[in-house]
Amino acid sequence: MSISEKPVVAIIGRINVGKSTLFNRIIGKRTAIVKNEPAITRDRIYAECEWKGRQFILIDTGGINFVKKEKIQEKITVQTGIAIEEADLIILLVDIKEGINPDDFKAAKIIREKDKPTILVANKGDVQESELKLYEFYELGFGDPFIISAEHGLNVDDLLDRTVSLISEVKVKSEKEDKNIIKVSILGKQNVGKSSLLNRILGEDRIVVSEYPGTTRDAIEVIFKHNSLKLIFIDTAGLRGKSRPKEDIEYYSTLRTFKAVNNSDIVLLILDSTQGVSVQDKKIASYIKKEKRACIIIFNKFDLIKNEVDRNLLIKEIRYELAFLKNSPIILTSALTGYNIDKIIFKIKEVAFQYSKKIPTSVLNTFVRGMVSKNPPKFVMGNTLKISYITQVGIKPPKFLLFVNNPKLMYNSYHRYLENKLYETFGFEGSPVIINLAKKDKRGE
Numbered sequence: 001m002s003i004s005e006k007p008v009v010a011i012i013g014r015i016n017v018g019k020s021t022l023f024n025r026i027i028g029k030r031t032a033i034v035k036n037e038p039a040i041t042r043d044r045i046y047a048e049c050e051w052k053g054r055q056f057i058l059i060d061t062g063g064i065n066f067v068k069k070e071k072i073q074e075k076i077t078v079q080t081g082i083a084i085e086e087a088d089l090i091i092l093l094v095d096i097k098e099g100i101n102p103d104d105f106k107a108a109k110i111i112r113e114k115d116k117p118t119i120l121v122a123n124k125g126d127v128q129e130s131e132l133k134l135y136e137f138y139e140l141g142f143g144d145p146f147i148i149s150a151e152h153g154l155n156v157d158d159l160l161d162r163t164v165s166l167i168s169e170v171k172v173k174s175e176k177e178d179k180n181i182i183k184v185s186i187l188g189k190q191n192v193g194k195s196s197l198l199n200r201i202l203g204e205d206r207i208v209v210s211e212y213p214g215t216t217r218d219a220i221e222v223i224f225k226h227n228s229l230k231l232i233f234i235d236t237a238g239l240r241g242k243s244r245p246k247e248d249i250e251y252y253s254t255l256r257t258f259k260a261v262n263n264s265d266i267v268l269l270i271l272d273s274t275q276g277v278s279v280q281d282k283k284i285a286s287y288i289k290k291e292k293r294a295c296i297i298i299f300n301k302f303d304l305i306k307n308e309v310d311r312n313l314l315i316k317e318i319r320y321e322l323a324f325l326k327n328s329p330i331i332l333t334s335a336l337t338g339y340n341i342d343k344i345i346f347k348i349k350e351v352a353f354q355y356s357k358k359i360p361t362s363v364l365n366t367f368v369r370g371m372v373s374k375n376p377p378k379f380v381m382g383n384t385l386k387i388s389y390i391t392q393v394g395i396k397p398p399k400f401l402l403f404v405n406n407p408k409l410m411y412n413s414y415h416r417y418l419e420n421k422l423y424e425t426f427g428f429e430g431s432p433v434i435i436n437l438a439k440k441d442k443r444g445e
Contacts, residue, residue: 006048007167008057010083012111013093014103015063018123022093022150023047023060026160046221054164059083064107084110089117089167091159092142096122100136108140117166119159121146126154182352185234185260187288188270189280193300196335197270198222198235201344226345234260261287265396266294266351266430268344269325273301273314273332277321285322292397294355294431295328296347303334327423328430351430356395359426364390364400371421377414385409388440399434407437 011019027047045060061080084090090111094104111118122137125147137145146162148155186194202224222233261267267288271281288295297318305311311332318330329347333340368390377385389403400422404410415435422433 006055006057007088008059008086009049009089009091009163009167010059010061010087011091011093012061012080012084012107013063014101014107017063017093017095018150019063019093020060022091022121022123022148022156023058025150025153025156026058046223051160051164054167056164056167059087064103081110084114084116087116089119089163091119091121091163092140093121093123094137094140094145095124096134096137096145096147097124100139104137104140108142112141118142119146119162119166120144121148121159123148123150125149126152181230181232182266182348183232183234183264184266184268184348185236185264186268186270187236187261187284189272189278189284192270192272193335194270195235197268197298197300197333197341197344198233200335200338200341201233226349229349231345231348234264236260261291261293264293265355266296266348268348269295269297269328271297271299271318273299273305276314276317282321285325289324289432292432292434294351294397295325296344296351296430297322297325297328297330298344299330299332300335302332303337303339327428327432347430354427354429355397355431357398357426357428357431358395359392359398361391364392367421367425368402368418371418375417377409378411380409380411383409385411385414386440393436394434397432397434398428399436401436401438403438403440405440407439410437 011023013019023045027049047058047060049056049058061083064080092108092111094100120137120140120142122134122145126149134145134147146155146159148159150156186198188194202222222235224231224233269281269285269288271277285295299314299318302311305314315330315332319326322328329351331340331343331347333344335341368387372387377387383406386405387402388405391401393399393401402418419433419435422428422435
């Protein structure tokens with residue numbers, strides 16, 4: 001699956017040579033988690049970049065380590081291999097401070113076998129006497145090493161000049177095409193199967209999956225085309241129950257998870273069928289509601305619930321525990337067996353339509369008059385609420401402005417009544433609706 005019509009540049013290298021630092025330096029923001037600890041980046045992380053008017057996609061990859069035989073390291077190596085396949089140009093990053101390493105030779109061999117254009121880049125070139133080890137890297141067979149310091153920005157501009165000179169020019173997509181993009185973040189506590197579910201949707205092992213909780217640490221964007229529609233999935237780190245994670249990496253992962261929600265149109269809230277709705281699930285759901293994002297609730301691992309009675313009770317439990325997301329559709333799935341996975345894309349498209357729906361003003365006012373006629377407001381504070389007019393003032397989420405004689409006369413139960421009737425009449429499945437109040441100007445009466 002091609003992730004974009006723009007050329008793709010992948011940063012490849014062994015563990016701890018500074019790939020994420022270079023990635024962040026190029027894109028100008030801390031997207032990949034950077035820490036002086038091996039194997040922090042585990043998945044492929046993508047960013048759209050522009051340099052001197054030329055646009056390209058940059059990929060950060062996990063560090064290659066052919067010595068370690070752990071299962072997780074094997075999966076990281078597979079991810080790196082896929083990044084090499086997708087790339088139009090490869091930056092092979094080595095560490096000039098440490099000198100050449102057997103893993104550098106193995107990475108170089110894999111790249112040569114794919115016959116991809118490659119720039120050999122020697123990082124940490126700001127270290128004194130680092131040039132003494134430079135000659136070693138000629139053995140990799142990619143010519144003169146390009147010396148940089150990703151941490152301090154030394155020669156990174158020159159590297160970008162060389163990069164854009166080697167990649168083919170691709171036309172920038174028009175804004176009209178970008179309107180078809182739907183951003184979907186995948187949220188849930190640790191080990192509920194978020195990455196497995198996304199891999200099922202994509203039809204490939206794009207995200208590293210492990211039985212160990214916390215494998216995904218970054219919020220990872222994956223572009224997926226479905227007919228004329230472009231979806232950007234954001235796979236987020238699993239959220240722990242602690243309000244203040246002790247580890248720096250975990251803390252920044254949590255911040256990026258919340259940022260992913262803010263940048264999304266729709267949130268897929270993933271729950272574990274074998275555990276029911278936990279306190280942490282409710283906290284996550286509350287955050288989604290607070291941020292006014294459209295939401296689809298997905299109960300994963302549903303294949304493990306064999307008893308039909310248990311299944312029915314489970315659905316009732318979801319509706320009871322997450323009553324504040326009452327309009328969100330529920331999909332019962334299994335990432336393991338593929339059960340109901342095909343329904344997810346269909347429901348995303350449906351909810352995205354509802355999230356962007358615009359109701360004509362004349363239709364809204366006919367609706368309000370009918371609701372007031374059936375259930376007039378109560379007498380409050382010596383007066384009665386009078387509704388003059390309603391209009392829709394926004395989408396994503398749908399936002400309405402209700403003109404009344406005195407906003408202070410609106411009481412909670414009547415506000416909820418109007419909100420519930422909006423859902424009942426116009427759908428808005430999965431989408432929050434906002435009803436704001438404004439005082440009717442007497443001069444306009």
